Structure formats: C-alpha cells, structure tokens
Amino acid sequence: MFESLQEGLSGALKTLRGKGKLSEANMREGLGLVQTALLEADVSYPVVKDFVGKVTEKALGEKVLSSLDPSQQVVGIVHQELVDLMGPVDHSLHLKPSTTVLMLCGLQGSGKTTTCGKLGRLLKERERKPLLVAADLQRPAAIEQLHVIGEQLGIDVFSEPGAKDPVAVCQAAVKHAKKIGCDVVVLDTAGRLHIDEELMEQLRQIDRKVEPEQVYLVVDGMTGQDAVNSAKAFNEALELDGVILTKLDGDARGGAVLSVKHVTGVPIKFIGTGEHLDALQEFHPERMAQRILGMGDILTLVEQAQQKFDQDEMAKQEERLRKGEFTLDDYRNMLGQTKKLGPINKIMSMLPGMGNMQEMLDGVDAEGGMKRMGGIIDSMTPEERRLPSKIDQSRRRRIATGAGVEPHEVNELVKQFEPMAAIMKQMAGKGMRDRFKMMQDLQKGLSNPNAKLQKAKVGTGKRLSSAERAKLRKQREKEARRRKRDARRGG
C-alpha cells in the first residue's frame, strides 16, 4: 500500500537528515521534495499546497532551525500534519436502539455493494440485526449480487424485483425491517460511471424521504483526483457523514486517502482492504501516517520520544532531579509521559540491543501495572505524595479504596518508591538512552509488584559500577526465565 508515496516521502525527509544544522535554504529544498512526492501520489493540488504551507511555516519557525536536530523535528511535523489532514475520526455508526438507516452512495464500481455486505457483517458481529436493501435498480445483476452476499453472511436482503422507484423501495424496506425485527437498514444505492444530475436527484430524494441517520460515501482508493472530484459533488448533494475508502489492498497511490477529508470535510471512517467480506477496518489517521512515512525505518525511538514527551515537563523534572528532589508527584508525571510513547513492549523492541527486555516483558501486563500505579498515586493527598512515610494503615486503606486496589499494593508502591527515586536521581542529566534504561528498570518493578528492586546506592550521585550493573542484569535474566517458565506452566 502506497509504496511509491512512502519512497518519495522518506527520500525527501532523508535529504534533510544527517545534515545536523539546517539552513532555511536546505529546509525549503527538502520540503520541495515532500511536495513533489505528494503530487506524484496524485494528492489533490490544493491539498498539497495547503499541507506543504503548514509544514513549511512550522519547520521554518525559529524553534526548529535552532533546535539540536531540526531534521528529526521536521519528520515529526510532517507526521503530525498528516494525522491532522486525515483526522480526527469518529468510528461510531451512530446506531440508535430503534431502527437506524445507513445509506451508502458512490460511483459505480467503487465497492458499494461489497461494502454493504461488509457493514452487514460488522453489524451482525456487534449483535445487531441488519437488513441489506437493494436500492440499485439500474442493473438487475446488482440485486442478485446483494442477495448472494446476504446468503453468504446469513443476513436478510430486501429487494422488489421489477420496481422502478428506488425511493419507494427504500421506504418499503424500512417498513419491512420493522416488521421482521431488523434494527439497522443498510441502503445499497445506484452509482453511475460519472456524476450526473439524475443520479444526484435520486439520492437526494432518498435522503429526504427516508431520512437515513448516516450517509457514507464509498470511494475507490485506486482513483486519485477523480475520486476527490466526485466526493465533492456527492458532499454537496448530500450531507456526508463519512467516507469508506475501498481497494487499499491494491496499488493505491495514496492520493485519495490524503485528499478526501480536506475536500469533503468528512473523514474516512473505514477502509476496505480486500474483496472478502471481512476486509473492512476502522481507519486510524495516526497509523496511516506512520505507514505512509514508513515510520518503522525512519523514526528511531528517540525521535518519537522527542515528539511525544512534553519538553517543558521534562525540563522541569530534570531540574528537580538535579536538586535531588523526586516525589511521588514527579513519578506520577513520569508515568504519564511514558504512556504517551505507546505500548511498553513496542518501545522496548525499538531500542537497539533491548530484545531480551522485550522477551522479559512478554506476557506481563505492563500497561495495566502502570495504570494501577497511577491510580494509587492519584488517590493520595499532596502531603502523602511528598512524604510517603506518613502513609499509615488507615491512610493506606483509604488510598486503596480510592484506587480500587488492595491495601498491600499501596504498601508495595511506597516500598518500591525509595529505590526508584534513587535511580531517578542518579539518572538526572543523563541522555535519552540512559533515561530509557532507567524507565526500563522502573518498568520491571511496576510490572512485577513482588520483585524486590535492587536497592541502588542512594545520594552519592554516582552511577552503579559495571559489576553492580552486571549483577542486576543477571538477576533480571533469571527472573525472566522464571517468569517464562511459570507462564508456560500456567498454560
């Protein structure tokens, strides 16, 4: 999917990388290549112009050029603008408890009938009772096609052979749905090879008389500019609620995926990724942007961290740590920051040489652990966070109730906190990589509340010696093996 767009964009961003300091001139040059890559992917020109304009404005901002690594920041900016270009998305089908009508429209061959079946399948999965309606009366074969799909899925299909008026068919279908107890009606309407006024008028009539709750435009992802132009016309005739972009499993160039929201004002809700009826996925702008940028290759973890970590918050924490301060409040902030990076296991897998760490965390509910920790700290008073030694039995019980955990878990957190704080203080002023290692140590403590964290030297400001670190590592490895064994035994 989008290989050439990916290559073009990564190539453009690569010209910016490794240059260290960037000037306005080579920044503009790199962004010019971004523009070319987008145009070659058949992204609509106004969209490209607007997009590159926004990226340029941000990239030439004083902060970026004067930052340590401007090229990394530009990647971040492009990523964010891509996300904004495609999102935000609300995936809800806005189903009411009573009969809900969803209407699909689009050009002929865009994938309406197939998508109708895919939605039916999805609705059935969500324990709704859909009725698919053959409102495409242009071709008798279209009615038959929907019946075949309905049969495959075990879903009711409504049609009126010989009928001439699609509006009447849709109205009759809604009545029929109520009669037989179907609660979602999906209308498969007719398409044309090109937009024409007769088709639009027909759709407007259905919209007016049947009043669907949601109207979705089905767009063939293989078509670039053309798709966008028709999307515009559909949106002007009908208030669209979302777009379903099909055929992204083919060699779609990316033009439609990047242009549609800009042009219609409505986001892509779902994407079709195959002819089979289960090939329908929710559309996630964030993931799509990552895919388009080939993020796995371009972005290292450190780069991601720079985008997602709140820089000011980091600076503040750093300052406090230098002064030797680290309270449960700081810890709470840090948990929040770490969470922004994404799933712990994934973070670990991206760190060079951290493969075995990932293995250790395999099957361990690190995310859940972090959430519980956060919840416990949230239930403490500011005083308790500053001076955890004040937490006696009755306070412990109160905090546990507030956080929905057992009192002993509060106790464990407080006990773990001291060695953690020591590690934190040692790491103050260290680079990003060390900080990740530090988090990894924290993570180990979090994910396994019973693990006794090795008590690090406190207050000397010295790092652990290499022998001490080796010992810690051995312990961790042993622990991992034990956990793996336990997991196997536990099935």
Ligand SMILES: Nc1nc2c(ncn2[C@@H]2O[C@H](COP(=O)(O)OP(=O)(O)O)[C@@H](O)[C@H]2O)c(=O)[nH]1
């Ligand atoms: N590869 C692929 N083919 C699709 C997808 N959606 C639909 N198709 C195919 O596109 C063609 C036209 O689909 P159809 O549902 O009949 O389009 P309609 O004329 O808009 O109703 C059919 O051959 C479908 O199998 C998809 O997501 N991926």
Ligand SMILES: [Mg+2]
């Ligand atoms: Mg059809």
